[in-house]
Amino acid sequence: MIISICGIEGSFAEMAAQKAFSEDIKIVYCTSFEDALNSVKEKRSDCAAVPVKTSNSGDVTEVMKLLKSGDWNVKSTYKLHTHHCLLALKGEQIKTVNTVCSHPKALQECSMFLRNMNVSLEEYFNTAAGARYIAENKQKHTAAIASKRAAQLYGLEILAENIENDNDYTIFYIVGY
Numbered sequence: 001m002i003i004s005i006c007g008i009e010g011s012f013a014e015m016a017a018q019k020a021f022s023e024d025i026k027i028v029y030c031t032s033f034e035d036a037l038n039s040v041k042e043k044r045s046d047c048a049a050v051p052v053k054t055s056n057s058g059d060v061t062e063v064m065k066l067l068k069s070g071d072w073n074v075k076s077t078y079k080l081h082t083h084h085c086l087l088a089l090k091g092e093q094i095k096t097v098n099t100v101c102s103h104p105k106a107l108q109e110c111s112m113f114l115r116n117m118n119v120s121l122e123e124y125f126n127t128a129a130g131a132r133y134i135a136e137n138k139q140k141h142t143a144a145i146a147s148k149r150a151a152q153l154y155g156l157e158i159l160a161e162n163i164e165n166d167n168d169y170t171i172f173y174i175v176g177y
């Protein structure tokens with residue numbers, strides 16, 4: 001099975017795709033929801049795993065709109081419990097961080113934790129993209145909100161775990177055409 005997602009390695013969409021299928025899958029990493037869905041239409045993949053609803057940050061309206069505009073076949077749903085971590089370069093501490101970057105929905109999903117930090121927020125297209133940016137650019141005083149797997153992949157330290165607001169989950173649709 002070949003599954004398209006909008007995101008990079010270490011993203012929650014990747015995690016949802018891997019958990020939704022019991023067999024081994026190959027992932028096609030896309031940079032937009034439109035691209036992920038088009039890859040199914042163009043038969044570069046069998047299905048796309050796309051987020052549609054979240055418990056703490058509302059519906060993913062862009063995906064809802066795209067799904068209404070075509071002959072999409074929602075094959076199944078997968079509920080991913082999202083556990084967010086605060087990641088940074090080795091040596092950084094929560095008190096030395098002045099900027100936090102992530103996907104806008106993840107920033108919303110961690111609003112209670114962020115309320116206690118005096119930081120500026122930066123939006124990235126994907127949680128793991130923020131983590132990769134910090135690692136590749138050796139960005140000091142900056143932390144990313146992303147998965148534990150993103151910390152391992154990009155060699156970042158986990159400053160805090162389970163920083164999401166209560167009972168955080170995202171519903172993904174597995175969509176064919």
Ligand SMILES: O=C(O)C(=O)C[C@]1(C(=O)O)C=C[C@@H](O)C=C1
Pocket residue numbers: 007010011012013014051054060082103105106109125126127128170
């Ligand atoms: O940025 C990611 O890692 C994603 O998979 C995207 C996404 C979303 O679009 O809702 C999925 C779940 C997270 O809680 C935040 C962002």
